[in-house]
Amino acid sequence: MNAIQLDPQGGLDALVExxxxxxxxxxxxxxxxxxxxxxxxxxxxxxxxxxxVEQAPGRWRMHETGDQTRFGYTPGAASWKQxxxxxxxxxxxxxxxxGSFAVTRPPAPERPFAFIGVRDCEVTAxxxxxxxxxxxxxxxxxxxxxxxxxxxxxxxxxxxxATCWCTxxxxxxxxxxGFDLLLTELNDSDGHRLLAESGTDRGxxxxxxxxxxxxxxxDRSAAVAVGAADTDILAPKLSGKELxxxxxxxxxxxxxxxxxxxxxxxxxxxxxxxxCFCSTFTDHPELEPDVASRTQEWASCFQLxxxxxxxxxxxxxxxxxxxxxxTHKLATWTEQFGTSGCVGCGRCTTWCPAGIDIxxxxxxxxxxxxxxxxxxxDIxxxDIxxxASDHxDSGHxASDHxASDHxDSGxxxxx
Amino acid sequence: MTRPxxxxxxxxxCDGCQLTILDCEDELLAIAAALDFRMFLEAGPEEMLDHFDxxxxxxxxxxxxxxxxxxxxRERSGIVVTIGACATAGGIQALRNYADVEEYTRHxxxxxxxxxxxxxxxxIAHHIKVDHELHGCPINKEQLIAxxxxxxxxxRTPVTSHSVCVExxxxxxxxxxxxxGTACLGPVTHAGCGALCPSINRGCFGCFGPSxxxxxxxLLEVLRVAxxxxxxxxxxxxxxxxxxxxxxxxx
Ligand code: SF4
Ligand code: SF4
Ligand code: SF4
Numbered sequence: 012m013n014a015i016q017l018d019p020q021g022g023l024d025a026l027v028e029x030x031x032x033x034x035x036x037x038x039x040x041x042x043x044x045x046x047x048x049x050x051x052x053x054x055x056x057x058x059x060x061x062x063x064v065e066q067a068p069g070r071w072r073m074h075e076t077g078d079q080t081r082f083g084y085t086p087g088a089a090s091w092k093q094x095x096x097x098x099x100x101x102x103x104x105x106x107x108x109x110g111s112f113a114v115t116r117p118p119a120p121e122r123p124f125a126f127i128g129v130r131d132c133e134v135t136a137x138x139x140x141x142x143x144x145x146x147x148x149x150x151x152x153x154x155x156x157x158x159x160x161x162x163x164x165x166x167x168x169x170x171x172x173a174t175c176w177c178t179x180x181x182x183x184x185x186x187x188x189g190f191d192l193l194l195t196e197l198n199d200s201d202g203h204r205l206l207a208e209s210g211t212d213r214g215x216x217x218x219x220x221x222x223x224x225x226x227x228x229x230d231r232s233a234a235v236a237v238g239a240a241d242t243d244i245l246a247p248k249l250s251g252k253e254l255x256x257x258x259x260x261x262x263x264x265x266x267x268x269x270x271x272x273x274x275x276x277x278x279x280x281x282x283x284x285x286x287c288f289c290s291t292f293t294d295h296p297e298l299e300p301d302v303a304s305r306t307q308e309w310a311s312c313f314q315l316x317x318x319x320x321x322x323x324x325x326x327x328x329x330x331x332x333x334x335x336x337x338t339h340k341l342a343t344w345t346e347q348f349g350t351s352g353c354v355g356c357g358r359c360t361t362w363c364p365a366g367i368d369i370x371x372x373x374x375x376x377x378x379x380x381x382x383x384x385x386x387x388x389d390i391x392x393x394d395i396x397x398x399a400s401d402h403x404d405s406g407h408x409a410s411d412h413x414a415s416d417h418x419d420s421g422x423x424x425x426x
Numbered sequence: 427m428t429r430p431x432x433x434x435x436x437x438x439x440c441d442g443c444q445l446t447i448l449d450c451e452d453e454l455l456a457i458a459a460a461l462d463f464r465m466f467l468e469a470g471p472e473e474m475l476d477h478f479d480x481x482x483x484x485x486x487x488x489x490x491x492x493x494x495x496x497x498x499x500r501e502r503s504g505i506v507v508t509i510g511a512c513a514t515a516g517g518i519q520a521l522r523n524y525a526d527v528e529e530y531t532r533h534x535x536x537x538x539x540x541x542x543x544x545x546x547x548x549x550i551a552h553h554i555k556v557d558h559e560l561h562g563c564p565i566n567k568e569q570l571i572a573x574x575x576x577x578x579x580x581x582r583t584p585v586t587s588h589s590v591c592v593e594x595x596x597x598x599x600x601x602x603x604x605x606x607g608t609a610c611l612g613p614v615t616h617a618g619c620g621a622l623c624p625s626i627n628r629g630c631f632g633c634f635g636p637s638x639x640x641x642x643x644x645l646l647e648v649l650r651v652a653x654x655x656x657x658x659x660x661x662x663x664x665x666x667x668x669x670x671x672x673x674x675x676x677x
Contacts, residue, residue, distance in 0.1 A: 044627065046600040069648070071605045088600040098596035275648070276639040277613035278588065282595030295572065296579035298456035303579075309596055314588040315638040329639055364591075364603045364613055365648050 013215050015223035016230060017205040019081050019196065023055030025222050026164065026192075030125040033217075035162055038094060039127035046071060046088040052127065059084070066172035066357065069366025079203060082196045085172040086130050086356050090285035091137060094124055095157045096144065098282075098309045102153070102292065107301035123160035130168055132177045132356040134189040136285035137163075142348045143288045153307075162213070165190035169237050171244045174357030176370050180251040182355055185238035192218065195234040206230045248370045249377070251341070251351055257377040258342040262334070266375045271330035273365045278311035280359035280367075281336065286352050289317070312336050341373060430479030430578070433465035435499055437485025437492050438519055438547060442564040443510035444468045444484050450567055457571070460578055479504045480577060483556075486512040486547045488519060493544070493553055500554040505577060508550045509570070511563040511666035515635050518563075520547040520669045549669070558583050563633040563666040566618050587638040589613050590630050594621035602629060607652040609659055614640035614671075635667035642673060 017023070030037045031053070041050045042059045052058065064084040065072045076083065106113045129137075137158075144154035168175075168184035177183060186193055191214035195206040206226055209215035281287040291310040296303045310317055312335045318326040326332050344352030353369070360368045434444055448469060450457055461480070464473040481503035487493050500506060508514050516523070522530065527545045531538040550556055558577075560569055569585060576583045590612035594601065602608035602624055610629035612621065616637045623630050636642075642663075649659050663671040 044600055045605045048598070048600060069604055071600075088605070089595075089598060093598065098598070272641075273644055273647075275591075275613035275641045275644050276589070276637075277591035279591050279595060279601060279613075282592065293584055294581075295584070296575040296581065298453055298460055298571065298575055300460075309592075311588075311592065314586070314592070316586065316588075329641070362601055362604050364601060364610075365644060 013218050014206060014208040014226035014231065015218060015221060016226050017194075017207050017221060017223040019079060019203055019205050020055070022205055022207070022221060022223060023058055023081065025055070026127070026217075027052050027055045027057075029217060029220055030127075030162065034122055035125035036120070036122040037125045037127065038091075039164075040084075040087050042073075045073065047073070047084055047086075048089060049087050049091060049093070049126075049128075058127070063170065064172060066174045066361045067366075068174065068360045068368040068371075069363055071361055080196065080198070081205070082128060082166050082194070083170050085168065085170065085175060086133060086358065088358075088362065089283060090356070090358065091126055091129065091133055092140065092285050092287075094126070095137070095161070096140065096151075096154055096288065096290075097157075100153065100307050102305045102307050104302070104304045119156040123162065124157070125162035125164065127164040129163050129165045129186070129190065130356075131165070131182045131184060131186040132175075132180075132354040133285060134163060134165055134186050135180075135182055135354045136356065137161075138189060139286045139348070139350050139352065139354060140288060142350060143286075146348075163190040164192045164194060165210075167193065167195040167234065167238055169196055169240065172357060172361070173244060174360045174368075175244060175355065176248050176357060177355035178245045179247040179249050179370070180351055180353055180355035183238065184240075184245060185235075190214070195237055197230060197233045197237065199233055201229065201233070204230070206234045249374060249380075251353070251355070254351070254373070254377075255342040255345045258338050258373070261338075261376045264376050266372070267330040267334045269375075270333050270367060270372055271328065273367055274313075274329050274333050275365055276313045276315075276329045276332060277364060278313040279362050279364060280369075281311040281313060282309060283358040283362045284340075285356060285358070286340075286354065287311070291317075312339070337369065337372065337376075340369075429460065429462045430504075431475060431477070432461045432463050432480045432482065433475075433478040433499075433503070434463070434468065434482045435465070435484065435496075436467065437483065437496065437513070437550070438488040439485030439510065439512040439517065441468060441484070443513075443560075443562075444482075446509075446564045446567055446570060447482070450571060453571055457574065461574065475502070477502055477504065481506050483508045483513050483550050484510055486516045486519060486549060487553055488522075488544055488547045489542060490544065491542070496550060496553050505557045506550075506554065507558040507560060507573065507577075508556050509560045509565045511561065511633060511635065512547075513550045514559045514561050515667040516547040516549050516669045518666050518668070521664065522547055523669065558585070560585070560618075561616050561634040562618055566620065568620070569618050586617055588617050589637040589640075590615045590617050590619065590621050590624070590634070593617050593619070594624045597621050597625060599624045602627065603648070603652065607654070609649050609652070609654040609662065611645070611662065613637075613648075614642055614645050631662055631665065632671060633666050635670045640671075642671065646673070 037052045038049055039052045040047045041057050061076045061078050063076050104115045144151040165186035190210045193208045197204050209218045289310045290307050292307050294305050313332050315324050318324045340352040463471050511517050523546045531541045573583045603610045608629040611632035612630040615630050615632045616634040618634045
């Protein structure tokens with residue numbers, strides 16, 4: 012891994028400029044309408060300067076810090092999903108001709124994406140989404156086109172938010188892989204600078220063209236310190252990889268009804284989630300005779316008609332819909348795709364108008380670690396912390412852990 | 427259906443939904459080519475046929491005369507589509523349902539004895555069988571066109587009943603309730619407008635009526651905790667769809 016020091020202003024300007032010149036559509040965080048959102052960048056100046064974000068269940072507030080910090084906030088309001096898997100897209104257009112049909116499809120995007128400011132949870136979220144959308148048996152060609160050659164500029168999280176829980180889900184503040192470049196913002200006695208490291212050959216190639224000086228071992232250790240900060244927030248809240256086992260058997264738990272009293276079935280959680288992939292296709296006959304189009308839109312398991320079978324919903328109650336969502340994300344996804352469906356970004360919790368907190372609801376369902384009927388092996392916070400750091404050290408990711416790895420660990424639901 | 431005959435009817439309403447038809451500027455010629463408007467006073471045609479293939483009905487029922495007239499419309503129509511909050515919910519004029527109409531008439535009209543009105547404003551579906559409903563105050567142009575094209579193709583109309591939040595997120599608007607504490611009725615409101623109000627930084631005011639799983643007590647609690655005045659929130663539920671947003675309290 013090559014590494015250089017970049018000027019937080021000039022370095023980012025050059026980065027955006029070079030990526031644009033290389034033919035990428037460059038997207039990154041911007042301040043708009045009271046939030047950090049992702050949008051097209053035309054220069055490094057478009058990236059926020061001096062903003063901090065406070066997140067809590069159902070609450071997002073930002074304020075200016077008055078300093079020159081470039082990445083002092085946590086993931087944006089919406090995720091990168093919106094680019095690789097748009098909320099609304101035309102899939103095809105059909106015109107009836109003499110005795111036949113002419114089908115046209117929208118062209119593939121002209122330029123590959125370059126995403127700047129991708130956090131560890133977001134790198135993982137893209138990989139989780141890849142497993143779904145690029146499944147060899149059922150690949151989504153539109154997703155493949157949009158995802159192809161995407162250049163990832165990842166960023167170390169220096170200031171996690173109160174809703175972050177990546178360390179419970181095998182992640183952490185420091186992206187370990189899946190990026191072309193990694194930026195870590197340093198601000199210490201050696202000054203305000205960005206440490207830029209490459210993760211791929213094309214990352215190294217770009218790094219060589221950026222206007223920076225060689226990084227020192229001190230910069231490296233400063234970067235490690237950034238990743239280790241804020242341990243209070245980032246202390247694992249539960250053990251993500253145990254959840255398939257722990258949630259099995261909670262189907263009839265009274266807590267589902269308790270959540271349903273508060274849940275508005277509004278679908279915000281699934282829409283902001285970087286991995287929720289449900290969509291629906293709609294056919295539209297056009298006013299012009301003999302023309303029809305087909306569109307694909309994001310859908311949600313919180314919509315009543317989402318579970319329609321034979322015109323009737325299978326999951327009519329909101330408790331059944333919430334249960335479907337939570338258990339799919341945290342448990343059955345693993346069986347289906349080999350990873351958890353959750354990366355612990357906390358968006359569903361922050362952006363739930365009712366402030367429903369995925370971690371707290373899960374804890375209510377599985378009970379505190381000490382109370383669990385887990386005779387073979389009690390899961391303690393200590394275990395979880397140790398395991399989380401083991402995974403980081405060995406570079407293991409959620410994707411390396413199958414439910415089967417711990418099926419016979421003696422947890423409830425496997426008896 | 428080849429170029430069906432169409433009537434547009436008006437009951438107690440402001441004409442805004444009918445104007446939405448005329449507002450389909452770019453599509454107007456195509457609509458006129460596809461549909462044979464015979465009765466549409468707002469636009470000109472005034473031809474009473476024995477049978478109209480499609481009737482678009484705007485407005486609510488507020489007089490005995492209208493209650494009779496809507497039955498006649500039903501008899502003359504193949505498909506009845508009600509358009510807008512007045513026709514589907516009774517409209518803002520349904521506030522009278524919770525007040526003393528006689529007292530109103532006494533105060534407002536010089537000759538209250540000339541006024542012949544019902545004590546209630548009711549949706550069309552309370553009087554006749556309605557085939558399709560388009561919500562909103564006014565209705566949404568895209569939904570109207572999608573309904574017309576579906577009827578022409580003999581398909582089910584593509585009106586979904588989930589919350590406005592879905593459209594808000596599909597459009598990429600960050601949630602105002604979460605980021606600013608704005609009183610927004612989006613989570614309990616029927617989609618269809620494309621989340622227009624939140625996109626211009628204004629809370630949804632529920633003009634499409636309740637969504638399929640509207641959890642009003644849940645939202646009222648959220649808005650209270652966010653610091654919104656309870657009376658203002660309740661007042662915002664008592665507008666165009668007052669009969670449909672059941673808050674459990676009399677307005
Ligand atoms: S379920 Fe919630 S915390 Fe997990 S990835 Fe989705 S939005 Fe993030
Ligand atoms: S959990 Fe929250 S965001 Fe999700 S549907 Fe329920 S109220 Fe909406
Ligand atoms: S702004 Fe309103 S409509 Fe949009 S997500 Fe928030 S509550 Fe829903």
